[in-house]
Amino acid sequence: MKAVIxxxxxxxxxxxxxxxxxxxxxxxxxxxxxxxxxxxxxxxxFAPNAEELVASEQIIALFGDESSSSVxxxxxxxxxxxxxxxxxxxxxxxxTAILEQSELAPLLQSRPGEPPVISFMxxxxxxxxxxxxxxxxxxxxxxxxxxxxLPSLPPEAAAVAGQLLSGDRNLERPSxxxxxxxxxxxxxxxxxxxxxxxxDPATEYEDFVDVEAAVADQIRAADLxxxxxxxxxxxxxxxxxxxxxxxxxxRLFAMAAGIIVLILLFVYWVRPRGNDSRWAGIRRTTADxxxxxxxxxxxxxxxxxxxxxxxxxxxxxxxxxGPMNQIVPILxxxxxxxxxxxxxxxxxEEVGGGVEVSESMQRAIHTVGIALVLATITTAVGFxxxxxxxxxxxxxFGILSAVGIIASFLIMMSFVAAFRVLLDRRAERxxxxxxxxxxxxKERALPRLMGKTAVLAEKAxxxxxxxxxxxxxxxxxxxxxxxxxxxxxxxxxxxxxxLETFDTLTTDFAGGFGETTDVLVSDGDVGSPEIHNALxxxxxxxxxxxxxxxxxxxxxxxxTISLIAxxxxxxxxxxxxxxxxxxxxxxxxxxxxxxxxxxxxxxYGALFAAAPREASRLIHRADGGYDALLVSITTQAGExxxxxxxxxxxxxxxxxxxxxxxxxxxxxxIIANVVVQSMSDSQLSSLVIAVIAAALLLVVxxxxxxRRPFLGIITIAPVALVMLWAFGLFPVxxxxxxxxxxxxxxxxxxxxxxxxxHITHRYQEDRIRCATPEEAVRSTTTNTGGALAGSAFTTxxxxxxxxxxxLVPFQQLGLVTAYTILLALVGAVLVLPSMLVLWDRWHRKxxxxxxxxxxxxxxxxx
Numbered sequence: 129m130k131a132v133i134x135x136x137x138x139x140x141x142x143x144x145x146x147x148x149x150x151x152x153x154x155x156x157x158x159x160x161x162x163x164x165x166x167x168x169x170x171x172x173x174f175a176p177n178a179e180e181l182v183a184s185e186q187i188i189a190l191f192g193d194e195s196s197s198s199v200x201x202x203x204x205x206x207x208x209x210x211x212x213x214x215x216x217x218x219x220x221x222x223x224t225a226i227l228e229q230s231e232l233a234p235l236l237q238s239r240p241g242e243p244p245v246i247s248f249m250x251x252x253x254x255x256x257x258x259x260x261x262x263x264x265x266x267x268x269x270x271x272x273x274x275x276x277x278l279p280s281l282p283p284e285a286a287a288v289a290g291q292l293l294s295g296d297r298n299l300e301r302p303s304x305x306x307x308x309x310x311x312x313x314x315x316x317x318x319x320x321x322x323x324x325x326x327x328d329p330a331t332e333y334e335d336f337v338d339v340e341a342a343v344a345d346q347i348r349a350a351d352l353x354x355x356x357x358x359x360x361x362x363x364x365x366x367x368x369x370x371x372x373x374x375x376x377x378x379r380l381f382a383m384a385a386g387i388i389v390l391i392l393l394f395v396y397w398v399r400p401r402g403n404d405s406r407w408a409g410i411r412r413t414t415a416d417x418x419x420x421x422x423x424x425x426x427x428x429x430x431x432x433x434x435x436x437x438x439x440x441x442x443x444x445x446x447x448x449x450g451p452m453n454q455i456v457p458i459l460x461x462x463x464x465x466x467x468x469x470x471x472x473x474x475x476x477e478e479v480g481g482g483v484e485v486s487e488s489m490q491r492a493i494h495t496v497g498i499a500l501v502l503a504t505i506t507t508a509v510g511f512x513x514x515x516x517x518x519x520x521x522x523x524x525f526g527i528l529s530a531v532g533i534i535a536s537f538l539i540m541m542s543f544v545a546a547f548r549v550l551l552d553r554r555a556e557r558x559x560x561x562x563x564x565x566x567x568x569x570k571e572r573a574l575p576r577l578m579g580k581t582a583v584l585a586e587k588a589x590x591x592x593x594x595x596x597x598x599x600x601x602x603x604x605x606x607x608x609x610x611x612x613x614x615x616x617x618x619x620x621x622x623x624x625x626x627l628e629t630f631d632t633l634t635t636d637f638a639g640g641f642g643e644t645t646d647v648l649v650s651d652g653d654v655g656s657p658e659i660h661n662a663l664x665x666x667x668x669x670x671x672x673x674x675x676x677x678x679x680x681x682x683x684x685x686x687x688t689i690s691l692i693a694x695x696x697x698x699x700x701x702x703x704x705x706x707x708x709x710x711x712x713x714x715x716x717x718x719x720x721x722x723x724x725x726x727x728x729x730x731x732y733g734a735l736f737a738a739a740p741r742e743a744s745r746l747i748h749r750a751d752g753g754y755d756a757l758l759v760s761i762t763t764q765a766g767e768x769x770x771x772x773x774x775x776x777x778x779x780x781x782x783x784x785x786x787x788x789x790x791x792x793x794x795x796x797x798i799i800a801n802v803v804v805q806s807m808s809d810s811q812l813s814s815l816v817i818a819v820i821a822a823a824l825l826l827v828v829x830x831x832x833x834x835r836r837p838f839l840g841i842i843t844i845a846p847v848a849l850v851m852l853w854a855f856g857l858f859p860v861x862x863x864x865x866x867x868x869x870x871x872x873x874x875x876x877x878x879x880x881x882x883x884x885x886h887i888t889h890r891y892q893e894d895r896i897r898c899a900t901p902e903e904a905v906r907s908t909t910t911n912t913g914g915a916l917a918g919s920a921f922t923t924x925x926x927x928x929x930x931x932x933x934x935l936v937p938f939q940q941l942g943l944v945t946a947y948t949i950l951l952a953l954v955g956a957v958l959v960l961p962s963m964l965v966l967w968d969r970w971h972r973k974x975x976x977x978x979x980x981x982x983x984x985x986x987x988x989x990x
Contacts, residue, residue, distance in 0.1 A: 133501060136541060137493035141486045144546035151543040155426050158433030164441070165432050167449050178518075178802045180774070183648040183792035190650075190748040190756050199642045199762070200232075200340065200362045202309035202347060203629050204248075207355035211248065211307040212274060212293070213267040215353035220247045222350050223309055223358055230343045235336075237312040248292035248307030251277045274302040288678065294636040306632070309358075310641050313340075314741070337364050361629040363642055363796075366620055376934055377454045384461050384929045385421070388922050392417040395469060395574075395918035401564040408562045419547055420468040423539045427464050428457045430539070431532035438527065446524040453521075455938065456528045461926045463507070463879070464536035466919040468544055470496050470886065473915040475548065480567025485552040489545055497541060499889040502829055503882030504537040506822045510877025513818040518806040533878070575914030578957055582906040585961035592962040596955075600849045603856025610855065611864045622934045634766060641677060641684075643766065645773065645795040647759040647781060652789035654747075655729040655754035657722050662783040663757065664689055664720035666791070669780035675765040675773050684762035688735065688746050689720040695738055707738040729754065763795070770797035771805075818877045819848055826885070834892060835980045842963050843888045846955035847880040854948045861943060869940050879923070879949055883956035886912050891964050895979045901968035905961045913957045920953040 140147055204211050204219050211219075224245050227233065236244035247253070252270065255261045255277050264270035278286055278299065290297060293304035344360035352358060396416040398409035435453070438445040446453075474496040478488035511533070514526030555561045584592050620627060633640030652659065670676050670683035677684040695704045696711040714731045715723030722728060732754055736743040748756040765773035777793035784791040826840030863869055890912040891904055898904040927949070930942025971978040 133494060133497040137490045137497065140493065140542060140545045141490050141549060144549045147542050147546040148550070151426070151539060151546075155429055159429045161433035161436040162429050164436045165449055167454060178799075178806070179792055180794040180798050180802050183794040184646075184799060186650065186756070187646055187648055187758060187794070191745055191758050198313045198340075198362060198364060199644070200311040200313060200344070200360055201633065201640050201642050202311065203359045203361060203632060204307045204309060205357045205359070206305060209296075209305045210303040211356075212271060212302040212304060214264065214270055215356060216307065217249050217252065217264075217270065219352050219356050219358060220249045220253070220309060222352060223247075223347055226343065226346050226350060227311055230346065231339045232311075232313060232343050235313045237314040244312045245309065246292070247309040248289065248304070250292070251281065251289050271302045275300075278302075291637065291641075291677075296636075306636055308633075308637060308641065341365055359625065359629045361626055361633065361640070361642065366617065366624070366626045366630065376938075377458075380455075380929055380933055380938070381458055381461070383932070384458050384926045387925045387929060388461055388465060389417060389421060391918075391922045391925050392420055392465065392469075395922065396420075396472065398562060398565045400562070401567075405562075408560060409565055412562060412566075415551065416468075416472055416548075419544050420465055420472075420540075423468060423544050424461055424464045424536070426539050426543065427460050427532055427536040430535035431456060431460065431528055434531050434535070435528050438531075446527055447520055448524075450521055450524070453524055453528050455930070455941070456525065456532055458926060458930065459529060460532045460536060463533060463923060463926075464540070465922045465926070466882065467500055467536055467540035469919040469922070470500060470912075470915050471540060471545065472548075473911075473918075475545075476566040477911065479552070479561065480563060480565075482563065482567075485549060485556045485561065489549050493541060493545060495889075495893065496886075498833070499885050500537060500541065500882075502826070502889075503885050504533055506825055506881040506885070507533045507878040509821050509825065510818055510881065513821065513877070516817060519803060529878070574917050575910050578913030578917050579906055579910030581913065581957050582902075582909045582961060584958055585905045585909075585965045586902040589962035589965045592958060593966065596846070596849055596959045599856075600852045603849075603852030603854075606856030606859050607852065609859045620935075622936065641762055641764070643763050643795065643797065645761045645763045645765075645777065645793055645798065647761065647777060647791055647793050649757040649759065649781075649784055649789060649791050650755060652787070653753060653755070654757045654789065655732055657724055657726045657728050658787060659757075659784065659789060660688070660726075660728050661721045661724075662787055662789075663687065663759070665783040666781040667720065667759070669783070670761065673776050673780060675763050675769055675776070677762040677764060686746065686760040688732065688743075688757060691735060691739060691742050691746060692716060692731070693720065695735070702739075704738050707734055710734040765797060767797050767800060770795070770801040774798045774801070819844065819851075822847065822877055822881050826881075830888075834983045836978075838967070839888055839892075842967055843884045843960070844881070845963065846884055846959045847877065847952075849959065850880045850948065850951045850955045851877075853951050854944065857947060858944075863940055863944065869937075869944050880952040880955060883916055883920075883952045884960050886916060887956050887960050888964065891961070892979055892984050895968070896981050896984060901965045901972075901978070904968075905965055909957055909961060916953060916956055920949050924949050 202223055204216065204223075206213075206216065210216075224247075227236065227245060252261075252264070252274060255273065256263055260277070261273050264273055278289065281289065290299060292308045292310070293299075294306035297304035340362065344362075344365060347358050347360050350358060393413060396413045398412045400406045400409045432449075435446065435449065437443060439449075440447065471492055475488055475492040478491050479485065483491065508530035511526040511529040514522045517523055517526075552561055617627060617630065630640075633642070649659070649663065654660075667683060667685055667687060667689060670685065671678065671681070673683075682690075692711055694700050694702045696708040696716060697703060698708070710731060711734075714726035714728065715721075716731075722731070732743070732747055735747070736749075746758050747754055748758075750756075761777075763773055774793050778785075778791070781791035781793070823840060823844040826843050827837045828840070830839040830843070831837035857863075858865065858869070887908060890908045894904040894907040894911075895901065898907060924946045927942050927945035930938045931946070933939050933942065968978040
């Protein structure tokens with residue numbers, strides 16, 4: 129390590145121009161690759177490599193980019209608290225008319241026994257259509273008809289009608305404050321060769337979402353009766369906000385950069401002293417700020433360029449630049465600035481002591497550089513502990529963060545140092561280096577304030593350590609109270625009216641009817657009568673299952689059996705006589721089964737001929753046979769009951785799995801539950817690996833560097849406490865453990881360890897110069913503590929800006945990171961100095977020298 133730092137110092141001092149040119153060339157090359165970054169949005173990167181995710185990916189590969197159907201839900205609300213009246217019926221008619229006259233009309237999809245648009249007024253509308261009642265002329269007449277019709281409906285149909293009214297419904301005197309309109313749509317696939325003429329096959333799904341959004345706007349803007357609103361909602365609409373996400377990240381980045389510029393001007397401010405001019409101080413302050421920011425932007429360019437090389441188009445080591453990876457530039461603004469502050473502060477200290485420019489930079493790189501190398505390694509290790517995470521987005525985040533931190537170190541120690549040497553050599557020759565002003569840096573408010581904290585280490589070291597340990601125990605107790613959460617809507621910008629509608633659907637309609645759970649039947653000959661009949665039995669098993677929506681006697685499920693029934697039933701609007709004859713020949717029965725000797729392959733072939741679009745979404749053909757079936761079931765489990773729903777689905781589809789064929793239930797909610805469970809299972813192992821790896825690294829370093837391996841344990845101990853404090857505060861702030869907040873362990877290692885390293889390294893150096901540990905710790909907290917405080921405040925500002933984000937995970941990350949950094953600062957300037965003083969006193973009581981002066985001088989070239 130010493131040889132590497134020494135070589136870098138000599139290179140910067142002797143060949144500064146060559147270093148600058150090399151760094152700029154490297155930045156240009158990586159900048160070319162950086163321009164190839166493709167930003168993505170969505171939650172796919174948070175899904176671990178579990179069976180449910182594999183099934184979801186197979187569904188996309190076999191049946192298209194999107195599921196075969198979509199439900200547009202329209203939430204109808206009335207100010208007077210009752211939608212079961214004539215005005216409510218008029219709203220339904222208006223919404224239906226808009227849909228039937230829109231570009232979505234060709235995609236309206238009928239369900240067995242149900243029209244494509246159903247609503248809370250369906251009993252009234254069906255009774256009118258069948259001539260059972262005349263159109264009501266008053267609210268009282270409508271309510272009386274509703275009450276009379278409801279008992280005559282089959283129990284399941286009556287239950288559905290009730291579910292389309294909000295939870296405050298009163299069915300005895302029909303009333304409810306809200307009602308639902310369900311619009312069943314056939315969602316296009318990207319590669320659908322039988323595309324609806326309204327859409328371009330190349331961009332069909334995107335066009336579908338655009339049209340759906342336009343129709344949703346028409347419904348919102350419709351002329352409705354006074355006091356009524358109609359709010360459309362679908363998951364396609366809520367996730368079609370990639371541009372908003374990118375704009376949000378850009379805004380946060382710009383704000384973080386702006387705030388850090390202001391703080392750097394404060395931290396770097398040089399107050400004129402003696403013969404130094406005011407303009408010299410302003411130039412120095414501005415130049416150091418600009419150098420730091422230029423280096424940060426170069427580091428971001430390096431990170432993105434290397435990220436592209438690591439991406440799927442080249443090495444394939446990371447997946448993409450998803451939501452988590454898009455905040456790495458903000459992280460680098462906050463963390464990368466630390467290197468510049470420590471290097472600049474030490475360099476100014478040397479120049480202010482009268483040392484010439486080249487020697488000052490060489491000393492600064494030698495002393496601070498060793499600590500920074502170790503800090504860089506431990507920071508990278510902290511982030512790379514995410515490699516053991518089962519969540520791909522966290523693994524990618526760890527890799528890119530480590531790459532960015534290493535790039536920041538290289539650029540700060542070479543580009544910034546070389547540029548400063550060139551500038552100051554010129555000023556030195558002209559006699560314009562503000563030596564006296566730079567020498568007064570330690571007299572500024574921040575270093576003096578940090579220096580005063582040394583009194584605790586001097587006079588109350590034992591109480592400080594005891595209090596820190598007690599707080600650690602309290603934090604450990606708080607860790608046991610952590611909840612683990614992850615929502616599929618986490619990365620949807622807020623405020624968003626669609627999210628408000630979604631919340632209403634969740635609270636008033638048990639999650640609404642837009643949730644679809646897919647079951648992939650594969651890994652076998654699915655074109656056999658045994659599999660077909662097992663599927664029929666599995667669908668029958670769904671009857672009465674919690675969170676499965678029922679339509680009459682049947683589950684609200686789209687499958688080969690429902691499609692066959694729709695085409696073979698003479699009462700169905702889609703009745704196909706030719707196909708019905710083939711189905712009859714196969715022995716197709718009302719319960720969906722076929723005869724044991726039926727040629728199911730021929731039946732499926734006829735299905736493709738009669739309804740190619742729907743069949744291609746439900747059956748996959750391969751090598752003249754059929755190797756996969758898709759069943760799409762309307763469910764209402766939401767996030768809380770996703771695990772129970774998955775278990776119920778597996779039980780219901782046991783007739784298929786008993787035949788040796790896979791039947792895997794999957795949905796966004798089920799995958800989210802797997803994410804939560806996987807993170808929870810891996811949380812402790814990641815944390816232990818991070819601490820052990822950092823501790824071993826520090827022990828080896830201090831053993832090689834100063835013959836004091838126990839200094840590694842002393843240095844890592846406050847970091848462990850910081851992690852316990854940080855996690856322990858989760859319940860206090862109402863935070864849950866999730867994919868984003870899970871990074872707190874990496875942040876505690878990545879930020880806390882460098883802070884401790886700087887303090888320990890400087891203490892060793894100061895202990896050689898000072899007669900007592902108290903004097904040494906005072907010098908350490910004044911000089912290095914002041915630099916740490918400056919870097920901590922800039923980092924807090926950089927991450928703190930995330931708390932203004934419209935995305936909840938970013939808000940949480942900003943809060944967690946901000947207070948974790950402050951806790952790391954507390955650990956570095958209060959707890960660690962106290963532990964170092966106690967360690968020093970322990971050695972002196974036994975007649976030993978706490979510091980091996982010869983080893984430290986040799987390691988740091990003092």
